[in-house]
Amino acid sequence: MLPTERRAEIIQKLEKNNFLELKTLHKELNISMETLRRDVQQLVKDDLVLKEYGGIRINKEQNGESAIERRLDRQLDKKKSIAQKALKEIQDGDCIYLDSGSTTLQIAKGLDSKNNLTIVTNSIPVLIQCMEYGHSLISIGGKIRASEQSLTQFDFLFNFERLNINKGFFCCSGVSAQNGITDYSLEEVETRIRLMNISQQCYLTADSSKINKVVTAKISDAKDFNWFITDDAIDHKDKQALETAGLKVL
Known part of the structure; x- marks a missing residue:
């Protein structure tokens, strides 16, 4: 396993467990402690993890959320898979909303294959990505949120009720049937919520x-979304539970 692959696996384990002891990682990854310490040293240098007594934990902002730059390459293959499924749902001439997030950015990267779209977004990276595609771009202006490179609290700048969005693609940090x-x-x-x-x-x-996963603030119940686009690694029981809760899984 390459060092980058190993470090990505460490981050994935931390996202599930929050804190991990070095002796546990040493056994699970089947590598020497010397190699593990080098990996940890690099992850600390990259500002991705925090080293504590006996182990490490993921480095998050005060509200518990990682900055978007740190998330862009995580689960990248899965995000690309999700983007390919999403692109099949978008037809030429649609008016779409792309939320701020690393997954919707992957969707934006494929929109050069579409024609005559109107793209509404609060994501600065999405805007930059789509500028050369020839689509109509609408930014919902407002307060810049640096960690997500997004715009929020836009009421005083944008009369969004006049929009007629055919399809909105939204991100989140936690999905739970219950x-x-x-x-x-x-x-x-x-x-x-407003979009x-x-x-x-x-x-x-x-x-x-x-x-x-369940985190700080609730966006909606599962049934309030028409479709859930995720990768093929979803557990069968989880898929059943979400569909029973009213969320159709693609």
Whole structure:
């Protein structure tokens, strides 16, 4: 296993467990302690993990959310898979909303294959990605949120009720059949709720690592989304539970 692959696996384990002892990682990864310490040293240098007595934990902002730059390469294959499924749902001439997030950015990267779209977004990376595609771009202006490179609290700048969005693609940090769809930022949640209300079809996009996670603020119940686009690693029982709760899984 390459060092980058090994470090990515360490991050994935930390996202599930929050804190891990070095002796546990040493056994699970089947590598020497010397190699593990080098990996940890690099992850600390990259500002991805925090080293504590006996182990490490994932480095998060004060509200518990990682900055978008740190998330762009995580679960990348799964996010690309999700993007390919989402692109099949988008037709030429659609008016779509792309939420702020690393998964919707992957969707944006494939929109050069579409024609005559109107793209509404609060994501600065999405805007930059789509500028050369020839589509109509609409930014919902407002307060810049640096960690997500997004715009929120836009009421005073944008009369969004005039929009007629055919399909909205939304991100989140937690997906639960019982507790609904959640995210860390109240501002992002407010923005998502308001855009959901003016979208004819609402698509939730999240990789399978976010299933059964519940975080700070609730966006909606599972049934409030028309479709859930995720990767093929979703557990069969989780899929059944979400569909029983009213969320159709693609």
